Amino acid sequence: MKKIIFLFLLLSMTIAGACADQATNHQAHDNKNDTSVRQSNTDTSMTQTEALQQIKEQIHVNVPIKMPTALPIAKGSFLTATTRTDDDLVEIIFYESKENMPINDIRLKNSATVIGRLLVKQYKSAEGASTQIAFDNFSQNGGQKIDLGYNIKGYQDAGAGSLWTGWNEGRWSIASHTRIDNPEAGVKLAKQAVEYLESHMLPIPKQYGMAQLDVYQSGNLIVWQDEKLVYTLDSIKDPLKALEIATAFYP
Known part of the structure; x- marks a missing residue:
């Protein structure tokens, strides 16, 4: 009888130890997953920041335009764009892509989704710009x-x-x-x-x-209007996303 009790206690201790190890492993796995999610979110944010900077570097005009701090894109997608500049006009079409595609890539029109278009036009005077509003x-x-x-x-x-x-x-x-x-x-x-x-x-x-x-x-x-500049956002399907993009220009 004592031998049976001893074996039962030994088995209980073994199972308890295994459960504790399993719980520890689960906790370590969960912590790793949490870290991966945080890292993924940070990577996405960094990618958008870098993409917006690269877009701005493609604008070769003396128009001091402001850019949004972020745009609404699906998780796992990438932000890219095409740009067009004139003496007093800048056009940026923002795209959401499943792969990380360069700015002004000729494949964008056929393989990426338009998020919206930004036009920035500079007028000769603030009074001239105000007539556009x-x-x-x-x-x-x-x-x-x-x-x-x-x-x-x-x-x-x-x-x-x-x-x-x-x-x-x-x-x-x-x-x-x-x-x-x-x-x-x-x-x-x-x-x-x-x-x-x-x-x-x-x-x-x-x-x-x-x-x-x-x-x-x-x-x-x-x-x-921003004095001599007029900003126009269009080609955005969802009206609330249009507001989201506009508010990303603040301040």
Whole structure:
């Protein structure tokens, strides 16, 4: 009987030791995985930073443009671009690629996905640049009032089958677009944009900025003035991603 008890205790101690070793190995494996995830995130961030720097180095004009700090791309994808410069104009088309492709690679148009386009044009004067901004003061334009949350009032205006919900934030005029047969979608998008901008800042325009956000992902447009320069973001399908890219220019 004593021998059986002794063997039982010995077996219990062996199993306990094995479990402890297994738990230690699991913990070490989990820690390794956590480190790998953190390293992967850091590598992705570094790759975007390097890509944006390389894109800027391809711009050979005397236009002191600003670049976004990051762009929304899928995990495991790479940021790249094509660039075009003129005397007073810079065009950058940002791409998301499954492989790390060089800037201005001729394969991009056929093997990568467009994230959006940035145009930066320099005018002879700030007054000339300001004429390019379609700024609206919606409270003065009138229209049906609507509560967009966060103490922001929107104003709705319909015409030619379209319904616009517009509001102002600082020196920005922003409007969501939908069709008159789908009014709820326009209000929903406007409220989503207002909520997003509560925690994200659009670039400070000098003097004004405007944004058109399209429910049907076909006409998103964000334009702002920086003295003699006019920045234009377009070719971005998702209206909230358009805002995300624009806010990446702040400050």
